[in-house]
Amino acid sequence: MKTAEKIRIVADLIAIDSANNHEEQIADYLLKLFAIYGIKASKITQFPGRCNLVAEIGDGQAPKIGLSGHFDTVSPGDETQWTTSPYSAVIDADTLRGLGASDMKAGVAQLVITMIELKQAGLPRHGTIRFLGTISEELTEEGARLLADQGYADDLDVLLFAEPTGVAIDQLPAYFDSGAARIDHNTLDALLAAAETTQAREQHFIFQSHKGWMTYTVTAHGKAAHSSMPGLGINAVDCLITYYQAEKALYANLMETSAELGATIYAPDIFHGGTQVNSIPAIAYEQVKVRTIPELPNSELINRLSHLIDELNQQPDMNLELTVEQSEVPVANSTPLTFAPFLQHHAHTTLAEPLDLPTISVSLGTDASEFRRRNSTAEMLVVGPGNTSAHQVDEFVSISAYLNMIELLIASLTDYFSVNQKD
Ligand SMILES: [Zn+2]
Missing domain, CATH: 3.40.630.10 (Zn peptidases)
Structure with missing residues (x-):
């Protein structure tokens, strides 16, 4: 040609x-x-x-x-x-x-x-x-x-x-x-x-x-209430913050690294909670993008996140849910x-x-x-x-x-x- x-x-x-x-x-x-x-x-x-x-x-x-x-x-x-x-x-x-x-x-x-x-x-x-x-x-x-x-x-x-x-x-x-x-x-x-x-x-x-990558959402389900009586509700933002601290610790303590690709990269990108002033938020969520390595594959990372959520859900008033939107392997x-x-x-x-x-x-x-x-x-x-x-x-x-x-x-x-x- x-x-x-x-x-x-x-x-x-x-x-x-x-x-x-x-x-x-x-x-x-x-x-x-x-x-x-x-x-x-x-x-x-x-x-x-x-x-x-x-x-x-x-x-x-x-x-x-x-x-x-x-x-x-x-x-x-x-x-x-x-x-x-x-x-x-x-x-x-x-x-x-x-x-x-x-x-x-x-x-x-x-x-x-x-x-x-x-x-x-x-x-x-x-x-x-x-x-x-x-x-x-x-x-x-x-x-x-x-x-x-x-x-x-x-x-x-x-x-x-x-x-x-x-x-x-x-x-x-x-x-x-x-x-x-x-x-x-x-x-x-x-x-x-x-x-x-x-x-x-x-x-x-x-x-x-x-690297591979994964996007996921963690949703905290609470209970709405009038802001004058917060004790009647469950503040979903509080639940999400508790989860977020635990999630950060999970990523900070990862031991796996890849000689070729380095470490897993964690990026919590979006936080959203509440719908209006004067109401205790009934829902809050976090969206995360994480870049993954063969030494800690996507499936294993999902297991660990699910395990963390199961544990936290044992606490009173905790109702967390993990949704994986997309998962692409390294x-x-x-x-x-x-x-x-x-x-x-x-x-x-x-x-x-x-x-x-x-x-x-x-x-x-x-x-x-x-x-x-x-x-x-x-x-x-x-x-x-x-x-x-x-x-x-x-x-x-x-x-x-x-x-x-x-x-x-x-x-x-x-x-x-x-x-x-x-x-
Ligand atoms: Zn291209």
């Missing part, structure tokens, strides 16, 4: 407004594109106007690699803050700007074009590559949940997510200082030294693990990486960045959590052409990073299948 065509595909995807909705239009566009090159794809409709997409090349046999990207973007925020419309791709030298350029329309295009070019080359002769395009990654990961539940990841040996993993060279120290990612000290020293003299614009990483790889070394090998020439795709661990979540729930052994890697401008006004992708990432993935998959073919 010609370079101009590759760039046009990203621009076309940006021109489709898929901010938290309308992913069917992306699915239709890609379905048509795949069809031109003889690749069969199927839409998997989840809600009106919202479709996932699955496509496959190869002979249907192992080894099997999944390539996954999400079709939704976050909302553009205040559009007047954008230099140009978020829905029209604008090119300026090596920069292509537009909503989703980084997160992750360039990544989706990279995966699709990689499959098209491999198909044109008659590859893989033995083995399978499956594209998994999802809806609603940014809010609920329910596209990935549906595809996982339908078994699309059960037989995969490797699953790669082309989320943005690039960092501008001059932002590297700030990136690691921010706590966004963990890297071993020696690698960081080598990286910062190499960054001093590089001609590269960005350094890309492979995220080899990320993603890590327990066996040595088999596909990442191919990417790192080819990164040396295709990306030519200070280091060849160093592996790091990050706090943010991805669709990988949903697929990990169903497939505990596949190697799951996050690596893609975008950068940290994701979720910001004037989001952009480096055009050269995008084009080079296509070459990188084609070369790595070609090698992987020629080494691993089972005949």
Whole structure:
């Protein structure tokens, strides 16, 4: 495929407004594109106007690699803050700007074009590559949940997510200082030294693990009463405060940590109690987001919270209730990486960045959590052409990073299948 065509595909995807909705239009566009090159794809409709997409090349046999990207973007925020419309791709030298350029329309295009070019080359002769395009990654990961539940990841040996993993060279120290990612000290020293003299614009990483997360609500049920006779009621705010102190102690005393991912991160974000002055509040609640690690999995944390609540509910007038709204498991790889070394090998020439795709661990979540729930052994890697401008006004992708990432993935998959073919 010609370079101009590759760039046009990203621009076309940006021109489709898929901010938290309308992913069917992306699915239709890609379905048509795949069809031109003889690749069969199927839409998997989840809600009106919202479709996932699955496509496959190869002979249907192992080894099997999944390539996954999400079709939704976050909302553009205040559009007047954008230099140009978020829905029209604008090119300026090596920069292509537009909503989703980084997160992750360039990544989706990279995966699709990689499959098209491999198909044109008659590859893989033995083995399978499956594209998994999802809806609603940014809010609920329910596209990935549906595809996982339908078994699309059960037989995969490797699953790669082309989320943005690039960092501008001059932002590297700030990136690691921010706590966004963990890297071993020696690698960081080598990286910062190499960054001093590089001609590269960005350094890309492979995220080899990320935290899980959970959102939950704890509701305290009291009893309303006129504020002149509080003794007739039960103040739900008092009950919630008692619980909150105990919950804080529970998190402060956690012993588990992860060498790769660090500690469980507890963030009590919303407190609400009472409805009007002059009434004892009958209800109060707290909403929490917690980022989880494999050493203290979501299910075990839920057990401990439930146990705490059961204990407190033994006290007079205590009536607490736990509701888990969403639970996404942490993603890590327990066996040595088999596909990442191919990417790192080819990164040396295709990306030519200070280091060849160093592996790091990050706090943010991805669709990988949903697929990990169903497939505990596949190697799951996050690596893609975008950068940290994701979720910001004037989001952009480096055009050269995008084009080079296509070459990188084609070369790595070609090698992987020629080494691993089972005949
Ligand atoms: Zn994303």
